[in-house]
Amino acid sequence: MKTFRPIPGALVLALVFSLVTAGTTAAADKTVLKMVVWDAANTAYLQPLIQAYQEKHPQVSVSIIDIPPNEYQDKLSIMLSGGEDADIISVKDIPGYAGMVNRKQLEPLMPLIKRDKVNLDAYSGVTNDITVNNELFALPFRSDIWILYYNKDLFDKAGVAYPTNDLTWDQYATMAQKVSSGFGTDRVYGSHYHTWRSTVELPTVQDGKHPIITTDYGFMKPYYDMVVKMQNDKTVMDFASLKVGNIHYSGVFYNNQVAMLPMGSWFISTVIAKHKTGEATMNWGIVKYPHPVGVKAGTTAGTITSMAVNKASKQKDAAWDFVKFFCGPEGAKILASVGNLPAIRDKDVMKILADRPGFPTDANSREALNTTTVRLELPMHEKVGIIERILNEEHELIMTGSVTVDQGLAEMTRRVKEALGQK
């Protein structure tokens, strides 16, 4: 007969006591910085960067507050409004940045930049795009650009020549049609448009003639027409299916369902990582983002990802020091080494990136990340949040075929005008 023997009380007490004291002594002589990030598990650069910093500064430990990427800005904004005192804030996009600046939730960094003589020229102009009234509230660490990914195996199978670094959108559309084949679930689609508005709208602002926040959206017509036609021809998957099925662009690319994929450079590190785990096996390459006729090859759109110090932080100096490292030259090298495009891009950094195991080895791919002009995906604007919402809603209506391209663009024009007119 087995009897249950309680663990002697003293032992339990000792155990608990040792755990508690271990925790407190560790915390006592260390500065713990809290950092808000999205999707930590899938962000390849996060841990290496934090580790590198902690090795240099053993007295500091960085702990992460992880938020799912889809609800990142909503949740972060609510946390900050509730008085969250996390020290370091990752800034995911321009609307989020604009909102937090308007609500005065970010620490102005200019005085610190001047004090520590941070060289802003190294960012090749990216910092200008997020400067508000001569003040900077975040430092960029990644500045991704849009490129064209393609699946070499599918091109070989179709007997179509690979895309090049100098491709117009018309040539790209013809190519997409040629490489499409098959029926039903076996269909290979020539290209792919993720459900984001940006996938269709970025080419419309590549020539620099029209800003994305404007009072007439008629200029977007050629590219909406192009993509709607591709969708009707089944050269690309249908928007409604992607949206309802919540289908991520990565899966269709790994599964050899799409031959081309216009997407941001952030996807490079993910593709490399998925090849390592064996989830993706196809041969792939990248080329420069296609461009309109009359616009130089290498003109593309870009996004800025930056790091800020929370105004409510109680350890602003320590937080700033971390931000400086993360966004500085040392951070850039680490970012490049895991396959990301850092905001500071010199020859060394670009070489690290292209030499990475898993990066496509052909000459075109190595050249693809060099740009001539990068236009910001969304500019800083007081009303960028509400305008993006309008553009998204009308984009959805056009792409689901609920309205014609002309109707949708007219609605965009009318609604954005109205929103800009309100106080």
Next chain:
Amino acid sequence: MRNRHLLKNDLIAYSFLLPNFLGFLIFTLVPIGFSFVLALMEWDGANEIKFVGWDNFLALPGDETFRISLVNTLYYVVGVVPLTLVCSLGLAVLLNGKLRGRNVFRSILFFPYVASLVAVAVIWNMIFHPTMGPVNFLLYSLGVQKLPGWSASVDWAMPTVILASIWKGTGYFMIIYLAALQGVPKYLYEAAEIDGANAWKKFRKITVPMLTPATFFVVMMLTINSFKVFDLIYVMTGGGPGRATNVLVYAIYNAAFIQFQFGYSSAIAIVLFVIVLAVTLVQFRMERKWVSYV
């Protein structure tokens, strides 16, 4: 002596109510009161609060998104309330009779109510998937040429959401009807049978009138819940396509937590409150006319 005893009893009762009431006070009553104040203010949660009087309310009629949300909410209520009522009553009557395995059916029908809403929404989206869903596959094999886009189409998104909502809610109200059916005395039916009433007559003249108190409760709960709909829409359509399923609570959420206009958002919330209050009062007024407590 007697009074002291009563007082003691009261205090004991209050002390039991206290924990619940405290929670209600802190997390519900105070925020509700606060939102009444906020509706007269302009506030983004960070900068200073500014008093703007009735401005927030005056801006509402001119706000297209608000008008669309209001119409969509009414569409949803008018769709969900009667259909859920009919379905739950019908199923309850069916499962109240002598039926093989009726407990199994009862459990199956109650299941959607306890199932996680997010999972339900995702599954419904898969069932109604415009190109890969079984529903459109069935319609296609039946020869339907123009397949509906369901939750991805402006015209069908709301009916799809309504359908999902009915499926999810019916089980709960069916249980309420089942309980009420137990309370209908057998002798009424026996008497009717002697008088030669058929099944339909018995249902019309006995079951329905005897169930009016339950129906009153069901209509009330359904109406209030339908006005408050948010989660199902958030997961299934995100208010889209475009603004096709944008409802009032969605507008409140957007104004508050996306646009950070807490004052404006509170104003919408108060409009919703007034609508629900008015509908509820009207229903109570009408109660005397059609509900019988025998």
